Amino acid sequence: MSKLKKTPWEKVCIARKADRPTSLDYINLLFNDFIELHGDRNYKDDKAIVGGIATFNNIPVTVIGQQKGRNTKENIERNFGMPHPEGYRKALRLMKQAEKFNRPIICFIDTPGAFCGLEAEERGQGEAIAKNLMELSDLKVPIISIIIGEGGSGGALALGIADKIFMLEHAIYSILSPEGFATILWKDSKRAKEAANVMKITAQNLYKFGIIDEIISEPEEGAHEDIEFVAERMKKQLQKEIKHLMKQNKNQLIKTRYEKYRKMA
Amino acid sequence: MNIELKKPSIPEGLWIKCISCNDTIYRDDYDEKFNICPNCNKHHRLDVTRRLEITVDKGSFKEYDADLKTVNKLNFPKYIDKIELLEEKTGLKEAVVTGECKINKNKAVIAIMDSRFLMGSMGSVVGEKITRAIEKATAKKLPIIIFTASGGARMQEGIFSLMQMAKTSAALKRHSNAGQLYISVLTDPTTGGVTASFAMLGDIILAETGALIGFAGRRVIEQTINQQLPEGFQTAEFLLEHGFIDKVVNRRELKDILSKTIEIHKGGKR
Numbered sequence: 001m002s003k004l005k006k007t008p009w010e011k012v013c014i015a016r017k018a019d020r021p022t023s024l025d026y027i028n029l030l031f032n033d034f035i036e037l038h039g040d041r042n043y044k045d046d047k048a049i050v051g052g053i054a055t056f057n058n059i060p061v062t063v064i065g066q067q068k069g070r071n072t073k074e075n076i077e078r079n080f081g082m083p084h085p086e087g088y089r090k091a092l093r094l095m096k097q098a099e100k101f102n103r104p105i106i107c108f109i110d111t112p113g114a115f116c117g118l119e120a121e122e123r124g125q126g127e128a129i130a131k132n133l134m135e136l137s138d139l140k141v142p143i144i145s146i147i148i149g150e151g152g153s154g155g156a157l158a159l160g161i162a163d164k165i166f167m168l169e170h171a172i173y174s175i176l177s178p179e180g181f182a183t184i185l186w187k188d189s190k191r192a193k194e195a196a197n198v199m200k201i202t203a204q205n206l207y208k209f210g211i212i213d214e215i216i217s218e219p220e221e222g223a224h225e226d227i228e229f230v231a232e233r234m235k236k237q238l239q240k241e242i243k244h245l246m247k248q249n250k251n252q253l254i255k256t257r258y259e260k261y262r263k264m265a
Numbered sequence: 266m267n268i269e270l271k272k273p274s275i276p277e278g279l280w281i282k283c284i285s286c287n288d289t290i291y292r293d294d295y296d297e298k299f300n301i302c303p304n305c306n307k308h309h310r311l312d313v314t315r316r317l318e319i320t321v322d323k324g325s326f327k328e329y330d331a332d333l334k335t336v337n338k339l340n341f342p343k344y345i346d347k348i349e350l351l352e353e354k355t356g357l358k359e360a361v362v363t364g365e366c367k368i369n370k371n372k373a374v375i376a377i378m379d380s381r382f383l384m385g386s387m388g389s390v391v392g393e394k395i396t397r398a399i400e401k402a403t404a405k406k407l408p409i410i411i412f413t414a415s416g417g418a419r420m421q422e423g424i425f426s427l428m429q430m431a432k433t434s435a436a437l438k439r440h441s442n443a444g445q446l447y448i449s450v451l452t453d454p455t456t457g458g459v460t461a462s463f464a465m466l467g468d469i470i471l472a473e474t475g476a477l478i479g480f481a482g483r484r485v486i487e488q489t490i491n492q493q494l495p496e497g498f499q500t501a502e503f504l505l506e507h508g509f510i511d512k513v514v515n516r517r518e519l520k521d522i523l524s525k526t527i528e529i530h531k532g533g534k535r
Contacts, residue, residue, distance in 0.1 A: 025448055032431055120481070125480040130466050153418075153427060153458075174424060175426050198339065209425075262432060265423045
């Protein structure tokens with residue numbers, strides 16, 4: 001755990017850092033035999049979401065994550081980690097597949113938000129997110145979501161209906177970006193810093209509210225300083241929770257998940 | 266009188282002006298019951314009282330959870346003052362009213378959002394009232410009808426607002442698993458987190474003529490893609506064309522469509 005307390009805005013900056021480890025970085029460190037699977041079987045393959053099958057301590061799992069790029073070229077390819085509807089539909093397809101083969105699901109959340117564009121609207125961004133929320137609430141395998149960077153609004157929540165939610169120490173999770181929030185409430189995106197303060201978006205705030213279950217420690221200035229340190233902590237938490245969740249019977253699992261969200265807000 | 270209609274200064278009371286087509290209309294020609302402009306067919310927004318009047322059988326409405334009150338969990342400056350002011354102005358306690366009713370003698374649970382209350386935004390009370398209504402419909406084996414009218418998330422409630430999307434969607438899944446019917450009726454405007462949760466989850470999704478329906482705001486999209494959006498973008502008709510709603514409905518016919526749909530799901534008229 002880093003010693004110096006960071007302000008919410010400092011955390012926003014860390015969470016958005018270009019060299020902050022991405023979903024694929026963690027996937028490569030935590031899992032063996034990762035095989036990426038593509039496409040929503042309907043329209044196309046959205047590169048802002050990656051997903052596939054792998055093993056974790058010899059247990060077969062399904063892994064899904066929002067994927068940002070490290071440079072401009074990569075970011076254009078990944079659409080800056082902002083999924084289109086087909087990305088959410090790919091995620092749901094892989095989750096249903098996990099349910100069929102009784103594999104736990106691990107999701108990595110790292111997105112500024114679902115993409116806001118003409119085509120995203122034409123292809124039903126709202127419907128895609130809504131369908132995920134509804135189906136994930138009733139999926140009969142354990143789901144663990146880890147917020148590793150930015151958890152932007154409904155676009156993050158669509159991978160965030162889980163039995164356990166972990167969050168990195170300097171990650172953020174919010175209803176909207178601080179800039180968007182400041183624009184809506186104060187008609188001034190430059191007041192984003194102030195917005196970050198009132199919005200209560202840090203892992204520490206959200207842990208107190210009961211929105212997340214665990215905070216995973218990071219080095220002083222963020223996960224990029226020592227990704228192996230972070231991955232090791234992540235691994236320990238995952239080991240503990242997967243073992244525990246896999247023991248529960250399916251009805252109990254679903255009931256507990258329902259009550260978790262029922263009580264949360 | 267409806268908030269969207271401006272009364273011109275003279276002659277008093279006889280004429281009203283449609284904010285959509287800008288036409289000045291002789292009051293006797295104006296369809297006040299349905300709040301539809303006779304000139305341009307614009308379906309102006311309805312408040313909860315009017316919506317109930319044209320939707321449910323007279324005297325059949327029994328309200329649920331009328332006393333749930335907003336809590337300022339984030340300690341957001343002046344939030345409760347704002348809520349109290351709106352209570353006074355609208356006579357509502359929050360942006361949704363829920364309850365049980367009969368529609369042409371068919372029993373149903375109903376939830377009606379009102380955009381006059383902080384743009385119909387969804388905070389904890391809105392989400393909780395809707396969730397409880399869905400849960401009651403599941404327990405009583407009744408259909409649920411939700412009239413959406415919302416700008417999306419309630420910013421002042423931050424992450425708690427976001428979680429309402431999860432809560433309402435999960436409750437609808439249980440209602441669906443129980444084999445019950447959910448009809449969502451999208452009215453002007455339906456956007457953001459409401460679109461990305463219960464609005465789009467109906468077994469049957471109806472939308473009122475001309476209603477604005479979308480996920481992201483028009484201005485946000487224009488900034489993102491740096492181009493003008495086409496005419497008719499994010500209207501009910503646009504969604505129909507793209508396959509995301511079942512039917513665009515004229516408000517005058519809505520009650521009959523609702524009751525017939527419920528009857529068909531009961532195995533036809535008895």
